[in-house]
Amino acid sequence: MKRMKKKVTIHDIARMANVSAATVSRVLSNSDYPVSQSLREKILKIAAETNYVPNLLGKQLKKNTSTTIGVVVPSIVNPFYSSVILGIEQTARQRKYTVITCNSMHDPELESEYIRMLMEKQVKGLIIASIANDGGMFKQLADMGIHVIAIDQRVDAEGISKIDFDFVKGGQMATRHLIDKGHRRIAYLTARMDRPSRRSIFRGYQEAMKEAGLEPILVEANADDDHNPLSDFDTGRALARKLLAAKVQATAVFTCNDMLAIGVINELSSRNIRVPEEISVMGFDGIDVGQMIHPPLTTIKQPDYEMGKMACTMLLNMMNNENNHQFEIILQPKLIERQSVVSRGGHSETSGR
Amino acid sequence: MKRMKKKVTIHDIARMANVSAATVSRVLSNSDYPVSQSLREKILKIAAETNYVPNLLGKQLKKNTSTTIGVVVPSIVNPFYSSVILGIEQTARQRKYTVITCNSMHDPELESEYIRMLMEKQVKGLIIASIANDGGMFKQLADMGIHVIAIDQRVDAEGISKIDFDFVKGGQMATRHLIDKGHRRIAYLTARMDRPSRRSIFRGYQEAMKEAGLEPILVEANADDDHNPLSDFDTGRALARKLLAAKVQATAVFTCNDMLAIGVINELSSRNIRVPEEISVMGFDGIDVGQMIHPPLTTIKQPDYEMGKMACTMLLNMMNNENNHQFEIILQPKLIERQSVVSRGGHSETSGR
DNA sequence: TTGTACGCGTTATCAA
DNA sequence: TTGATAACGCGTACAA
Secondary structure: OOOOOOOOOHHHHHHHOOHHHHHHHHOOOOOOOOHHHHHHHHHHHHHHHOOOOOOOOHHHHHHOOOOEEEEOOOOOOHHHHHHHHHHHHHHHHHOOOEEEEOOOOHHHHHHHHHHHHHHOOOOEEEEOOOOOOOHHHHHHHHHHHOOOEEEEEOOOOOOOOOEEEEEHHHHHHHHHHHHHHHOOOOEEOOOOOEEEHHHHHHEEEHHHHHHHHOOEEEOOOOOOOOHHHHHHHHHHHHHHHHHHHHHOOOOEEEEEOOHHHHHHHHHHHHOOOOOOOOOOOEOOEOOOOHOOOOOOOOEEEEHHHHHHHHHHHHHHHHHOOOOOOEEEEEEEEEOOOOOOOOOOOOOOOOOOO | OOOOOOOHHHHHHHHHHOOHHHHHHHHHOOOOOOHHHHHHHHHHHHHHOOOOOOOOHHHHHHOOOOEEEEEEOOOOOOOHHHHHHHHHHHHHOOOEOOOEEEOOOOOOOHHHHHHHHHHHHHOOEEEEOOOOOOOHHHHHHHHOOEEEEEEOOOOOOOOOEEEEEOOOHHHHHHHHHHHHOOOOOEEEEEEEOOOOHHHHHHHHHEEEEHHHOOOOOOEEOOOOOOOOOHHHHHHHHHHHHHHHHHHOOOOOOEOOOOHHHHHHHHHHHOOOOOOOOOOOEEEEOHHHHHHHHOOOOOEEEOOOOHHHHHHHHHHHHHHHHHOOOOOOEOEEEEEEOOOOOOOOOOOOOOOOO
C-alpha cells in the first residue's frame, strides 16, 4: 500500500510557527478574536505552504453544526426532481453547504433508512419530497432539532414548513383552458392516485368541469412505479388504449404529468390518431422533454428549479437564524401554451345549431 | 427558539446502565470484543428506549475514515449523468455509504471548489467526470490518499483508475450500421469537439468512412454549453439547418449525442423533411427520451446506470481492501435499432446499374 | 470480562 | 494579544 503524507493539522502549523494551536485556530477559522498582524501573516503563510485543509469533522463535532443538508426525493432520474435538486445544490454551494441526495424510489422503508443515515451524519437540515403519508416522522425530526422543509407533496403533518404547488388550481387552469378552447368531452388520465398531489389535480379538474356543467371522465391506472420515467411513459400509452376502448369519444385529454402525456401522444400517433387535430393533449409539469416532441406539449408549468432554490434558501435561513416560525409557500402554476391543444369549433353537443 | 432534547451519547447510556462508556461503545458498534450477554442486552435495551443515534462525526474523526463518497459530474439535469448517479447512489447505499453530488456545470473553477469542499469533509473516495483536462489534480488527490475513479472522460492522466466507453468503437459501429443500410453520404453532426469523448466518436466515424471509401462530412457547432439539455436540443436544430444549407445531400446523419439527434429530427420534421424516409438519424447515448419521440431513435447505448454501479463498486473495493492497483475498464457500446434509420435501396453512386 | 485513560482535530473558556 | 486546557462523541490500548 502506498504511503501517503500525513494530513497537516493546526497543531502542526502551531509547532512550525512557534505559537499555540489556539492562535492558529483563531486565524485559520476567521475568528474575530484579535491576533497580531505579524503572527496572522506568518500562520497564513505556513498554512498555504503546507497545503493545510481544515478538517470539518473536528470543527463540527466541537461546534455541533453541519454544513451538509440532506435531500430525499423519489428518484433523481425523474427530470422534475433533478431540476429541483439542481436548484437546491446551486444555492447550497453559494453558502458553502453541500448536499447529500437520496433516492427513496417510492419506498417508505428506504426513505426512513436514508433519514437515519442522515441523522447519523449529524445533518441539521432536510428537504424532503416524502412518500410516507404518515406525518409522524416530521414531528420526530423536529424534536431532534432538525429543520425540515417538505416539498412537492402536500403533507398532512401540521407544524412543518412546506413549499408546494397549487395543484388544485393547476388542475383547474388546465381544464378551463381546454374548455375555453371549445372542448366538452375532456378526460383526465392519471397514474394511480395514491399521492395527494394527483388527487389535488383531479379535484381541480372536477371543479372546473362542474362549473362548466360538464361530466368528468376519469381514466386511472392500476399500478404505479415511476421510479423510472419510462414507466410513466408506458402508463400513458396504456391509459390511451384504455381511453380508446372506453369509447367515450373524448376530444381532449388532460394527464397528471408530462411523461404520461408524452406516452399518450405516442400511442395515439402510432394508431394514426392525430394530435391535436383529433384529440388534444394537455400535460402537467413543464419538463424540458415536452418541447422536444411533436407536437410540442401544452402543459402546466411547475417552477421546479425555482422550487429547489427557494427550498434551500428558506432552509438555510431557518438553520442559521433559528428563525423558526413555520411557513407554507404555495407556488402558482403557469400555463404554457404550445401545440398539443387546438381549439374545437362549435360542433359538439352544446354548440348552437 | 424551541427547546430540543439533548442528543444521547454512549456516555449517557453508560451512566444509565452503570457501565463504562467503553463497554457501551463495544456493543453499540458491533465490535467483536467480548461483552457479557447480560450487559449487552441491557445496553441494547437502553439504546433502543432512548432512541440512541450514533454520531458518525466522532467515530470518523477517531478512526479517520468516512462513509461518504463524492461525485462530480457536469450536470445532474443531463439524463445520462442522472442515470450514472442513480447507479452510484444505489450501490453506495447497500454498503451504508452516502453520496455527495456536485454539479460542475462545465466550469473548472467550480470543479476544484467542490473538490476542496469534499476534502474538508474528509471524503476518502471520489468519482469524477472531470471537465478539467489537466491531469495534475488527480495526482494531487492520490497523494492525499484519496481514491478516485474517473468516468466518462478519457483523461490523459496516468496512474488513475478509469471507467470509460469505447467511444471510438461506438462511432465506428454507428457509422458502419448506416453504411450497411446502404447510406453513402453520411454526415457527422457534433457539438464543439472540446471533449475527448467527442473527438473519439468522430475518429470512429472517420475510420469507418475511410474503410468504406467514403468521404466524411463534418458539421460542427461553434459554441457549447450543455449544462442544460435544451441547449443540446437547440444545437441539434441549428446543426440541422447548417447541414441543409450546406447542400451536401446527406441521406443520413450521425450525431454526438441523443439530445442533439432529437433536435435534428425536430428541425427536419418541422421542415417537412421526413425522418427516416428522406434522412436517417442516428444518435449516441441511449437515454430514455429517445424512445419517446417519433420516430424512436436508433442509437448507440452507453450503459449509464451500469457505469455508475460499477464505478461505485470498484471505488468501495479500493477504499476498503486498499486494493490499490490501477485499472481501466472500457465498457463496450451496443447498437440499439429503433426506427430513425432506414435502409437505402441501391440508388446511390455505388449501387449497381 | 470490564474499566481507565487518552487521542482524533477543532474551538471555547479562562488565565496570563 | 497569546497560551494552556478542556471539551465535542467515539474507539482502543492497556490495566484490572
